[in-house]
Amino acid sequence: MSATETTIREVAALAGCSIATVSRVVTGHGPVSDQMRKRVVQSALELGFPLTRTLAQARPVISVLVPSLTNPVFAGVVAGIEQRARAANMFTILGQSNYDPAQEEDVVSTLIGERPTGMILTVCDPATSRALERVRKAGMPVVTIYNEGTPDGVASVSVDSRGAVRQLTEELLSIGHRRIVFVAGKFTSSDRSSYRYQGYRDAMVAARLIASPPIEVDFIDATKDIDLTEVLSTHQPTAIMASNDLLALTVIASLRRAGLSVPGDVSVTGFDGIDFARQSSPKLTTIRQPSQSMGTLAASLLLEMAAGHKAPMQLRPDFIPLAGETVAPPRPREP
Structure with a gap:
């Protein structure tokens, strides 16, 4: 035998x-x-x-895992993947993990069973992700998207979140802000959130200022409401940076409930560049990720790898700073 x-x-x-x-x-x-x-x-x-299969044996399907279908940033990347898949006469199968590593692993196991040509994943943390390890063991072509710190030998498409937020923090510092706090999705749920906080910390340390500990919140619940009462009392911030646009919009709503104006009393910044955040009033100052283009790029890379035309590559599209109306110089402190 x-x-x-x-x-x-x-x-x-x-x-x-x-x-x-x-x-x-x-x-x-x-x-x-x-x-x-x-x-x-x-x-x-x-x-x-x-479980490795040749391209001819696999189904004409690209499996996609994202943390949430409620955040428009992931809708953008899925649109890009589907556009490229259709051009190759392929289909997509989509799953979501709700920012939960256990669900992430469970969904990926199911997606592997669908015998896709390959998989595109946004995982909580690529360095520790059991879901990503399962795909690698299955021998399938895989590309992570948005994730940073992806292991060597694994393809990825991501912007420099840390560098982008450092640049944004430096801009706040340049117009006089010193008491800046960072509201972030839980680091265990998102490596992107962690890298963005590190960018804030880099700029604060370089300016010889104290970087406040991150205010970590649950991604799913925090988009409904964030209570900033203790943050405002303890830190008295003149600016609040959020790790994504949805959190930034929730921060603005919380500040308004506290009787504070944006940017008159507190400046607010986001990250992602989702359309409706840019259409809000005031228009959000943020960092744009070219999500749809990133999805198309990830799908193209995946298909080239599946066909044996390319080895795994780690690609870094440019981020785009978007000036808005939620940032202004801090008001002078009363004597």
Whole structure:
């Protein structure tokens, strides 16, 4: 009996199914329930059974994982991926993780079972992501998008979040702000949030100022409401930087409830450049990521890798500072 046959038997035993069922999952031929397909894929990954397929054997599908479908920044990147997929006569399958590493791993296992040509992922943290490791073990082409610090040998498309926020913080400092705080989505849910805080900290330290600890909030709940009462009392900020535009808009709403004006009393900045944040009043000062172009670029890179035409590459599109109406010099402090 060959080593491959032995491994198939081990996968079948671990998954609690027949060898024929494992074969149907691997080849994509024959009916298998979604639950059983997921069990077989998980068992195969645990045992190191190769799930690699050639482009001709894979389905004409690109699987996509994003943290949330409620944040327009991810809608933009999905639009870019779908546009490139359609041009290649392919389809997309989409899943969301809700910024939860456990859900992330669960969804990815299901997506692997769909036998896609490859996968495009935004994970919580690529350095520790079990979901990303599962895709790599499956031998599938994979591109991370928005993630920074992606391991060597893994393709990625991301802007320099840390450098962008450092630049934005320096602009606040240049017009007189000194008491600046940073409201961020939880770092365990988003490496992007962590890198952006580091950019703020870089600028504050370089200016020999105290960088306040991050105000970490839940991404899902915080877009509904953020209570800044304690932050305003403790730090008395003249500027609040948010790790994304949705949080920035929620910060502005919270400041208004506290009787403060933006930017008269407190300046506010965001990150992402989503359209409706730019159409709000006042128009949000932010950093734009070229999301749709990034999606198209990631899909193109993935297809080139799947066809064997390119090795994994880590690409850095330019970010775009967008001046708005939510930043002004701080008011002089009363004596």
